[in-house]
Amino acid sequence: xxxxxxxxxxxxxxxxxxxxxxxxxxxxxxxxxxxxxxxxxxxxxxxxxxxxxxxxxxxxxxxxxxxxxxxxxxxxxxxxxxxxxxxxxxxxxxxxxxxxxxxxxxxxxxxxxxxxxxxxxxxxxxxxxxxxxxxxxxxxxxxxxxxxxxxxxxxxxxxxxxxxxxxxxxxxxxxxxxxxxxxxxxxxxxxxxxxxxxxxxxxxxxxxxxxxxxxxxxxxxxxxxxxxxxxxxxxxxxxxxxxxxxxxxxxxxxxxxxxxxxxxxxxxx
Numbered sequence: 001x002x003x004x005x006x007x008x009x010x011x012x013x014x015x016x017x018x019x020x021x022x023x024x025x026x027x028x029x030x031x032x033x034x035x036x037x038x039x040x041x042x043x044x045x046x047x048x049x050x051x052x053x054x055x056x057x058x059x060x061x062x063x064x065x066x067x068x069x070x071x072x073x074x075x076x077x078x079x080x081x082x083x084x085x086x087x088x089x090x091x092x093x094x095x096x097x098x099x100x101x102x103x104x105x106x107x108x109x110x111x112x113x114x115x116x117x118x119x120x121x122x123x124x125x126x127x128x129x130x131x132x133x134x135x136x137x138x139x140x141x142x143x144x145x146x147x148x149x150x151x152x153x154x155x156x157x158x159x160x161x162x163x164x165x166x167x168x169x170x171x172x173x174x175x176x177x178x179x180x181x182x183x184x185x186x187x188x189x190x191x192x193x194x195x196x197x198x199x200x201x202x203x204x205x206x207x208x209x210x211x212x213x214x215x216x217x218x219x220x221x222x223x224x225x226x227x228x229x230x231x232x233x234x235x236x237x238x239x240x241x242x243x244x245x246x247x248x249x250x251x252x253x254x255x256x257x258x259x260x261x262x263x264x265x266x267x268x269x
Contacts, residue, residue: 006060009081011068015060016053016082020045024091025267026082027052030075030098030197031189033059040094040252043260051091053082055102057188059181070193072098072200076105080113089113092267096120097227097249098197100217107214108206116267120217121227121249123161124234125198134226138198145190150183153190162225163249204237215266218242219251 002019017034019041025048027037034041034052041050054061055075057068079102083091092115095103100122107114125134137160145153158164178186207214216235222228227249235242243266245251246258 005085007082007085009056009078011064012056012078013062014053014056014078014082016051017041018049018051018086020048020050022048023267024049024051024083024086024088026050026079026091026093027096028055028079028093028099028102029096030055030070030072030102031058031185031193032096032099033185035059037096037252039256040260040263043256044263047264051082051086053079055099055193057192058185067192069196070188071196072101072105073109075102076109079106080110083113090115093117094120094217094252094263095122096252097123098193101197101200104202104207104214105200107212108203111206111209111212114212116213116215116269118215118217118243118263118266119231119234120245120252121219121222121225121231122216122234123198123227124200124202124230125226126201127233127237128229135199138195142190142195145187150186150190154186157190157194161227202234202237208238213269214238214240216240216242217245217266219248220244220246221248221251225249 002017004017007014025044027041027050033054037052041052044050056078057063057070090113093103100119103117103119107117125131128134141153141156144156216231218231231242245262246255252259
């Protein structure tokens, strides 16, 4: 059974969902919403209490100011507030893509609230040798959105990030006939979220100081993606190795059961 909750936080009302029993596991993306993680949440709910959420400004999480920038730090504080609302002192976390960046910010800002964090393919473009060029490409994608609209921006984003047209696991599902909510989520992603997320610079000292354990997850089939390079770069600065997960950037979608089995092994230490 899935329980749906709404939590008022400064500037927003957060939509989140809870299912299962056992140790608490937060699964999140950015800007992917709770619905996108329902299959992996169901797969993990047999032995975990799984929390999924809509990031602020996405789907059911409404903002007081629709033009508010979505930063990793702000999203991390939202996750901590959800844990408070549930009366949970500490949780494990699976963050995917932009949600992995949120998870890293959560460790930095609220280190005692996290056990193990699996940062699955965070798009930390600032860690790459050609960060300036990547930053300019991101700015061009945002400019394309404002000038030519969502479709043109998605095409440019997918090409820049290394996705092919039929790949699963892009940060937002892009159906052939998008709903009004799909369009609103995409618009928010390009206008208020993409730049702040990809320009986040992780605090290496905070991430390695403990008590949280940070694991960098990397899809077995993600070699052609920007997030392959960023994941390797993060592992290098943390002085660790990436952990291989089934599938690509969206392995939790395309290979849910195998992904869940790997995740259980990682969480078990």
